[in-house]
Amino acid sequence: MSITSLAIALTIAFSTGSGQPVVALEQGRLTGRSADGVISFQAIPYAAPPTGALRWRPPEPARAWDGLRDATAPGAICVQPPANGDPGVGPPPMSEDCLTLNVWAPDDAEALPVMVWIHGGGYNNGSGTAELYDGTRLAGRGVVVVTLNYRLGRLGFFDHPALAAERDPEEPAGNYGLMDQVAALEWVRDNIAAFGGDPRRVTIFGESAGGVAVTQLMIAPAARGLFHGAIVQSGLGRQRSARLAEDRPGRPSAQSLGTTFARGAGLAEATAGELRALPAERFLSPMPAFYTDNLVVDGQVLTEDVVEAFAARRQAPVPLIIGTNSAEFWWIRPADAGAYGRTDDAMTDAEYDSLIGAYGGTANYDASVVSDLIFSEPARHLARLHAADGHPTFLYRFDVVAASNPEPSGGATHASERPYVFDTLHTVGRPMGDRDQRAATLMADYWTTFARTGDPNGTGQPEWPAFQNDRLLQFGNDGPEPVAVPDAGVLDIIEEFYRRVRP
Template sequence: MTRIIDTAGGKVRGVETGDGVLSWRGIPYAAPPVGPARWRPPRPADAWSGVRDGARPGSSAIQPPPLIPGDTAPLPNAEDCLYLNVTAPADAERAPVLVWLHGGGYHVGHGQDMAGDGAGFARDFGTVVVSLNYRLGALGFLSLPDEDHTGAHGTHDQIAALRWVHANIEAFGGDPGRVTVYGVSAGAKSVSNLIASPLTRGLVHAAATSSGGDHVASPEQSRALAARFLKELGARDPRDAPADAVLAAQNAVAQGIEATWVWRPAIDGLAIPRRPTDAIAAGAAAGIRLLAQHCVSECLLFELGAPGSAARAVQVLEDAFGPAARDEILAAYPPGDPQADLMTDERYAVPTTRLADAQSAHAPVWRSRYDGPLAVYGGLPAIHGSDAPGVWSGGEGAAGDLHAAWGAFVTTGTPGWTPYTVPERSTMLFTADGPRSENDPDAGRRRVWEGREWQAGTWYEVGEGF
C-alpha cells in the first residue's frame, strides 16, 4: 500500500509499515541550513517537482558517535538535516497528532531515536506521529559573538517543524488543532522551551515531558562556551569552516557523556526571551495541558556510563550555593552514598516539579514518576530514558501502563489520574506492582531545594564558566 500526499512543498509517496499504517519519511520542513544559511534561522523549504520518495529518513544532524554505542540506528550525518517523518493509520481523519522531539544532550540523536516510526503508537491509538531532526551541537546552539538572537537555532528549527505541521498535517489525516509535543531528556527540555516561546502560539495544544525542566544557557555561559569553541576552531571563520572542522572543535571542547549538558539553547531574546519555567509561571503556556514525568533514578545511567560522575555532586552543590547550603541539602538525603539521588534531583526531578508547579496555575497538569525496575538491566530502578520504550511500544507491566497513559493523554486530553495541584502534588508512580498515586513523593528532598535558585552548568569539569 502506498499513498501520495500533496504538501505545500510538493508531492511525497508514503510506504506501508504494517497493519494499515503508512509512513512518509525524509520530508524537508525547511531549507538546508548550509552556506550562508549556517547559523541563521531556518527558511521555508524549496518546492520540488514530481513525487518525492518517502521510503527513507533524511540525514541526521552533524554529530559525534552516540553516547552509548548501539543506542541509535546508523544514519548519514549532514548539515542538510532539516527533515521530518510522518506516520499515520491509513484511515486517519482529523486524528490527534503527536510530535516527537528526540533527546541526546543537544549534541547527538535523530528523529527516530527511541520512537522508530511510531507505528505502534499510531496503530494502537489512531494518532498521527511526527518525528524530526534539528541542528545539534555547535551548529545548533553556538552563540556567535556580536550577533543578535543567536544561540538557539536548533530551537528555531523545532518551531519551523511545528509550523510545517500546522500547515500540512491535515493532508496526512491529522488535526492541526490537536497537536501534542513530547520529548525525552533534551527533547523534554525542548518541550518546555517551545510552550514558553512567544513564537509557538496556536501551534501546540498539549505537552508531555520525560526528564525535562529548564536547561538553557545564560548569556555568560553562552559567551564562555563560544570563546572556548572558537579557540579550538583556530583561525578559521566559523561561517566558512568545513563541517568536519566544526565538529572537531566541538569534540575538543567535550566528548561522550562529558559533553552532556554542554550544548543547550541560549536565551536568544526571540525564541527564548527568558528562562522557560519563569515564562511559564507567568502564563506563557496558558491553556496547554501538561504531562510531566521523571525516572526514579535518572542519573544512575551517567554513573554507569562514566563511573565517578555522581561523585561530582558535592562540588556542584558548593559551586551553586556555597558550603553551608551544600551541607543543608546533603542532610536531606539518607546517609551512605546519596550522590546519584542528588544528581537526579538537581538535573531532572526538581526542574520537572518546578515546571509542573508553574503550569498548574494556568492549565491542567498531571505528574508521574517511572520507578521500574528494569529487567533488561538486571532489576535496576528506572534510569534516564528508560520510560520512552514503554511509552512508544508498550509491553508487560509498567511499560504497558505508560503506553496506555500516553495514548489516553494524546487522544482524550487526560492520562486518567488526579490532576496535579499545589500543595498536594498528586503523582502517579509506575511500578512493577502496578500504578499507584501518591501525594508529594520524596517531599523531604523536594523541600530542601525550595527557595534555592541556580543556573545549571555542565556538571563535568570540561571548561570554565559554561
C-alpha cells in the first residue's frame, strides 16, 4: 500500500467527532457507520445511472459529488419482479438508478484481502443490499467485503435489431449486467485501498446466477487481472447460451428474443427510442427465463460458453473453490415443463436405462437427475478441468440441513448455504441450532482463509483436500469431512451424455 493510500485508510475511523467513519475517494467523500470494530459504507455509486440514453449501454464512470455523501443506508435495488420471500433481495425502493455497491472493513484495516460478492437470482432478482449478505461477520475475520447490484432481466441481458442498428459495431452489447460486474471490479481495483483493502488480493464469490457470473468473469477478457481467486456456489457450468444475433436450432438469438418481446409490447417495428421510452416495469412481464433468455455469448464480453473456455484452458488461472448443495432442485422433476425439466430429453434409451440403474430406480432418478445434470456433474467437470490445468482447486458438497427445515427436500436445497457462508443465520427467519452455527463458523472461516491465502485450509480447521482423485469436502450436520465424490457412477454416465450432445 502506498503512503497516500495508507494515510487515507487511517483517517477512515477517526475523521469526525461523531465517531462516524469518513473516507475520501476521487469521486468525493463518504460517511458511513462503525459498530463492533467494523466500518460500513452503503450505496456507493460505481457507475453512472443507466437511465435514459444510457439504458442498454455499457456502464459509464460514476459521477463525482460535492460535500459529504451519506453512505449509511442501502441504495435502491435494480428493477425486478416481486421477491416472493427470497431473503436475497434487499428492501425497496426499486429503480434503474441502482448501480451501487457496499463495503465492510475492520476499522483498522490495512492491505487486507478483498471479497466481492455477486448475488444470485437467475439474473432476474436479487441485490447486494439484502441483510442476508451483510458483510459484518466476514469482515470481522480480517477481510474487506464488497457486495453489489447489477442490471437484471431485460434491462441487463437484452438486445434488439433496432439497438444494434444505432450502436458502433465495436460497442459491446447484450451482457449489460455482466459489464456492470466488470465495472464494479474496476472500481474495487481503483478505490478499495482507501477502505484498507488490497486490490492485488481480490476474490470474487457468488451463488446460483452469481456463481455463473463468477465463471463468466473467469473467461471474460475484460475481467482478466481484476481478481485473484474465485468461489462458485451452485454455479451450473454446462449451460448453452444464446448468441447475440445468430439463431441456432432450439436457441433463438438475443435479438430474436428481443424482437418477440417488443412485439408483445405493441412495438412490432420498434425503434431504439421507443424501446428506451418504455417504463422499466414493462420489461418484467413476461419474466425472462434465466436458462434460455439471460445467458448470452455476445462475441466481446463473452466470446464462448464457460465449459468450452475451461476445456480450452482459457479461464483465469486463479485458485478456485467450486461446489453444490446435496438437494439443489429437489422439487423439479424431469417431466416438468421448462428448460431444467427438459434437460434429459436428449438422452438415448440406453443412457436413460443406465441412469435408472445407477440411481437404483425411477424414484431416485426423478428426485435427483435434474440437480445432477444442472449442478453436480458440471461442478465436478469444471473442477477437473481447472485442476488438470495446474490451478489450485477445491470441490465441496453442502449437506447441512437445519432441524427447523420445513421442506421435504431430503438434503440441502438450492441457496440454503448462503447464510452459512456469510455467518448470518439470524436472517433465516426460523430457529437455527448450535450445529448450524458451528457449520456457519467453519464455512465463513474456510471462505475467508481462501481469500487470504488461495487455500481454504487454516489452523484448527478440518483439512480440505485439494481436488484430485475425485475427492471433496462434504459439509454435513456432523461437521465437514473429506469424502469421495458422492454418486460418482451417476455423474460418469451424465458426463458421457454431455460428451455426446456437446462434443
